[in-house]
Amino acid sequence: MQDRQTRTSRRAVLASAGAAIAATAGCLGSSGDSEPPAAYTTPAAAEFDGVVDSQWLSENLEDVHLLDVRDEGAFGDAHIPGAHHFPDSEMLDSYAEETPDGFEVSPDVIAWTLSQAGIESGDDVVVYGAESNLWETYAIYTLNALGHEGQVSLLDGGFTVWDAAGEETTGSSPESGDATYEPELDTGVVATREFVAENVDESDASVPILDMRSPAEYYGVDQRGDLGRFGHVTGATNLNFVQSIDDEAGRLRTPEELETLWIDDADLSRDETVVAYCQTAIRASVGWFVLDQFGFEDVRNYEGSWADWGTLSEENGYYYTTGEDTGTVIDTFA
Incomplete structure (x- = not known):
C-alpha cells in the first residue's frame, strides 16, 4: 500500500494541472462570472489530503473515479458525469461481521461493484453524497479496509454544492467498466x-x-x-x-x-x-x-x-x- 507522502504528491500533481487549466479558462468551474456557491471551496479541502471541494473536482474531473453514495433515486435523477452508484445498505454494511467464530470479511460483492465502476486498487477515487455526512466517510473507510492503494477522497459539500455551482450533471446510466478489483485487506x-x-x-x-x-x-x-x-x-x-x-x-x-x-x-x-x-x-x-x-x-x-x-x-x-x-x-x- 502506498504511503501518505506518495498519495499527497499525486494529488499535488493533479492540483497543479487543474490550476493551470483554471487559469487558462479564467473562471471557476463552469459557473462563468457568477459568484460560486458557499462551500465551492472549503477550508478542509485546502488542509487535508483526503478532502477535495467542487472547484478542485471541476479542474481534475478526468483524473479521478467517482462513487455516488446517495440513494438510487437521487442518483438516477442527476449525478456527476462519470460517477457510479455505490449502494449503502446492500454492500457497505454487509462486507464484514462479527460471528461466534470471530470477525469475518466478505469483500467479493464490493470488489465486483468497484470492478463494474472501472476502478482498480491503484486508482484515485472521490466519494460524494448529497453534502458531507456519514455514508461518504463509511465508504472511504471501507475502501481503506479493502486495502485500496490509490487516494480515496471526500467531496466536501457533496453533490448539492456541485449542482448549485452550475457544474455539469447527467441522469444517464454510466457504462459498466472493464476492470478487475483485487482487494488486499487492511484490518x-x-x-x-x-x-x-x-x-x-x-x-x-x-x-x-x-x-x-x-x-x-x-x-x-x-x-x-x-x-x-x-x-x-x-x-x-x-x-x-x-x-x-x-x-x-x-x-x-x-x-x-x-x-x-x-x-x-x-x-x-x-x-x-x-x-x-x-x-x-x-x-x-x-x-x-x-x-x-x-x-x-x-x-x-x-x-x-x-x-x-x-x-x-x-x-x-x-x-x-x-x-x-x-x-x-x-x-x-x-
Missing part, C-alpha cells in the same frame, strides 16, 4: 470485538474509545435495536459525530474547529491508538476519517459497534456502563 483500520475487549476492563479503557452516538444513546436512555443491554463501552468518551459537520454549510467544520474538538477538548494524541464506534460503525466512520486526516498513526472503527457489544455479556469480559451522567461527554459544538 489495521478495523477494531474487532476482541480488540476492544482486550483494551477494556470493569472500570476503564486502556486506549481512547470514542462513542460517536448521541448522549442519550451513550447513557442508555435512547434504546435502539433488539439488544440485551444499553449504555456504552466502559471507559468510552461520548463525542456525537454531528459535531464534526457544519450543517449550515453542508461540509466538514474548519480544520481549526476540528482540532479544537478532537485534539484539545477530546484530548487525543496522534501517536496513540484510538477506537471509534457507534451503533453500526457508520457514524463512527466520521471520527475515523477526521482522525485519519489529522495523521493519527492507529485509528480504528469498531465494525460491530453497539449492535454487537449490546448482545454480549460482562461475564465474558465485555464490560459496559449505563445510566445518565455516567462517563464523559464532549459537547464543544453540541
